[in-house]
Amino acid sequence: xxxxxxxxxxxxxxxxxxxxxSRMIAEALGIEFQEINDWxxxxxxxxxxxxxxxxxxxxARNLALIDAEETPQVIAPCSxxxxxxxxxxxKMAKYERLNLEVNEALAAGSLSYEPGSVKxxxxxxxxxxxVGYEAVKEKxxxxxxxxxxxxxxxxxMGRPEDNFDHPERPETMDTLLKTLxxxxxxxxxxxxxxxxxxxxxxxxxxxxxxxxxxxxxDKLKPDAMVVGCPxxxxxxxxxxxxxxxxxxxxxxxxxxxxxxVMGLAFGMDPKxxxxxxxxxxxxxxxxxxxxxxxxxxxxxxxxxxDKNALPMPKPLET
Numbered sequence: 001x002x003x004x005x006x007x008x009x010x011x012x013x014x015x016x017x018x019x020x021x022s023r024m025i026a027e028a029l030g031i032e033f034q035e036i037n038d039w040x041x042x043x044x045x046x047x048x049x050x051x052x053x054x055x056x057x058x059x060a061r062n063l064a065l066i067d068a069e070e071t072p073q074v075i076a077p078c079s080x081x082x083x084x085x086x087x088x089x090x091k092m093a094k095y096e097r098l099n100l101e102v103n104e105a106l107a108a109g110s111l112s113y114e115p116g117s118v119k120x121x122x123x124x125x126x127x128x129x130x131v132g133y134e135a136v137k138e139k140x141x142x143x144x145x146x147x148x149x150x151x152x153x154x155x156x157m158g159r160p161e162d163n164f165d166h167p168e169r170p171e172t173m174d175t176l177l178k179t180l181x182x183x184x185x186x187x188x189x190x191x192x193x194x195x196x197x198x199x200x201x202x203x204x205x206x207x208x209x210x211x212x213x214x215x216x217x218d219k220l221k222p223d224a225m226v227v228g229c230p231x232x233x234x235x236x237x238x239x240x241x242x243x244x245x246x247x248x249x250x251x252x253x254x255x256x257x258x259x260x261v262m263g264l265a266f267g268m269d270p271k272x273x274x275x276x277x278x279x280x281x282x283x284x285x286x287x288x289x290x291x292x293x294x295x296x297x298x299x300x301x302x303x304x305x306d307k308n309a310l311p312m313p314k315p316l317e318t
Contacts, residue, residue, distance in 0.1 A: 143181030146292030
């Protein structure tokens with residue numbers, strides 16, 4: 001399985017662990033990444049509010065750089081990158097004027113893009129739906145049994161039109177974590193927004209949003225929250241101490257990527273999975289995982305009967 005790979009800006013910074021472990025998981029599952037040569041930033045979210053045409057052209061340049069015949073699908077591990085790639089392709093297909101203006105801008109760099117020629121996918125979608133849960137299960141050598149993991153999707157991953165999961169009640173990551181052996185409680189806030197870049201606009205509002213998520217998660221006594229978006233990971237991890245300070249709480253919930261816990265279940269060395277890059281320590285989770293004993297296999301009871309034995313007597317009638 002060969003896909004174009006759009007790592008996004010955060011892959012070289014705060015989400016380096018996500019990028020590295022995604023590549024490790026892909027190799028283990030037989031997924032081949034062809035990183036887009038000379039890719040550029042997707043503009044995140046704010047650029048579309050400033051000037052739409054250059055924002056769409058910025059994203060479309062990445063799509064134009066892909067050889068659609070060799071890799072007609074592109075994977076983005078970041079939810080913001082994913083939605084921008086998908087949105088740009090769909091809007092160019094829907095609005096002729098936008099398509100013409102974007103391609104006019106691309107022509108300045110000797111590029112062009114035909115809408116619909118490249119399909120944008122989230123990495124979670126590819127793992128769960130192209131590879132499949134059964135194939136993932138076959139790679140599990142060290143079950144995550146004993147760990148309680150909460151899947152957090154965020155507000156972007158499930159909400160593009162015609163997406164791979166339900167926008168309000170997604171189950172893809174839940175099923176994946178269960179396949180790895182983890183205990184996965186029902187987290188009602190799994191698609192509630194983390195605030196995105198609100199941390200840079202209003203600290204008070206952003207901390208209130210993060211507190212809401214962490215409070216709901218803490219009630220479920222998780223060993224970690226599992227994410228598939230660098231922005232969600234950054235907010236919940238880096239600002240957890242600020243939430244504790246503002247609301248007099250003591251949340252100590254590790255925020256890890258689904259690719260990291262997949263690597264753990266696949267028997268990869270925890271050091272290579274870069275758990276130490278998290279601000280909230282993942283050591284309690286790892287120690288609990290190491291100490292957890294595998295659940296005993298249930299065996300069906302079989303009655304051993306002698307071939308020469310007499311049949312059991314019928315109960316006396318009264």
